[in-house]
Amino acid sequence: MSLYNARAKRSVRIPKASELIARKIKHDIVTKVLEEGQLLPPEVKLMDEFGVSRPTIREAYRILEADRLVSVTRGAKGGAVVHRPDPQLITEHILLVLGWEQAKVSDFYEARATIEPGMARVVALKASKTAPAVLQDILDRARLQIKNTEDFAEVLTEFHTALVDLGGNHMLKHVAAAMHEVILRHKALVLTQLRRDKNDTDFFADAEVGLKSYKKLITLIQNKKSDEAEAHWRRHIQRANETWLAQFDIPIEDLYHELK
Template identity: 35%
Template sequence: MAEAAAAETPSTPVRAPGRIGRQVRVPKTAELVAGHLRRQIVRGELKPGDALPPESGLMEQFGISRPTLREAFRVLESESLITVRRGAHGGARVSAPDADVAARFAGLILEYRGATLGDLYRAAALIEPQCVRQLAGKHTAEDVKRLRDAVAAEKNVLEDPLDLVHAQDAFHALLVDLTGNQTLILLCGMLRNIIDRANASYTAGAVDAEAQRAQALKGHRAHVRLVGLIEAGKADEAEKLWQRHITAADDVVNGAGPKTVLELID
């Protein structure tokens, strides 16, 4: 990738051949370099923790200047694909693609669009009960053990409202994780990231601590019952229970006041 072939200047639109009036954006050299390194990371050619070659080596490899290379690094840093330490003993190291990063970006977009927490709960109510039905129809002894361990973790923090919120949200996430569907896991991870923060905000600001605790204990009992239904293979009952459970949580949290995601987690 020679510098002469791709100038280190802001990208310039050019007209696409054969299409009058249409313009094509020519990528900047830094974007091309970032794209090359990104592909190596997502294909597993560069592993998490691997150090990238020294800047001088990368500059020679790509035929670019130091400012262009550092601009490429900034692109990859913004995507959490590398971490960069400055100084004489610094350098760039590869990071694993992180679902939490995607969730944070999705949260920002939902906040900007004024999405309500009810929107998120209704989305979860469309997805999670189907995951529960699938688990009840097909699961392993290890799946059931992980679910029982998750409800045991809840039981250990029943007296700590905030820890209980996080443990219960982890149980919801586990139901999706056990399907093994990576697309669902990522999408639901985005939802749960925001719901978890909103639930924690609601719990921390609860005026009636006793009512809040009673609701949390009711949720814990629903989790325990669900595991029993999944283990017994009762798909219809498990699905209906989880549908009611999510709907009830939606009613409680949204009945507490503010409606938008931003208001609830700000």
């Protein structure tokens, strides 16, 4: 049997007209033929352009709405308004899949340990003039929020996400954003428990050790010491992960249930 005949025996799904129309509009949004905030042509015009019925156009709208690429309002002044692709969808789908796979919080911390040291090196090489001010601002806010567990967790997590953003890699930027929410929730949980287990003196002393390590990274980046920045941040992440995961390596679904 030829390869062609073998393939021919498989069922082939032909896309519906609504799917093809939605695909065309998606392409126009991605290529910026259609700009954010722009109205799509009236339904009647789209029906004529694509040679389809009104229900087909509305089904295409529903496909685009599900991807948050348009929002549709009815009425005389209504229409379909174009939106830029929403990065939050990446986070939601990643968390959905990883929740189903019963991924643990440690998976996120291990991913961060793989990504961030290399990004510290990249930032020192490429963004030594702009990155220090951004990271220093976050560090300053962390010191102000050290007594507020949830706010402190949020600013600490922001520092790590910003480090990856400053590296300028679009793919890693969205991966870091997907990790951000889980790690933020987890850190808030761990910090709350540490505040209960430790007296204030010990808790704040331990926090200060971490903040000094953040400051050292900023200085290394500012001085363009890329090798040292990478090595320092690798050590920092390894030590920090031991603290964050010591008692709380739980499935991410349990984490969300815990904080609802």
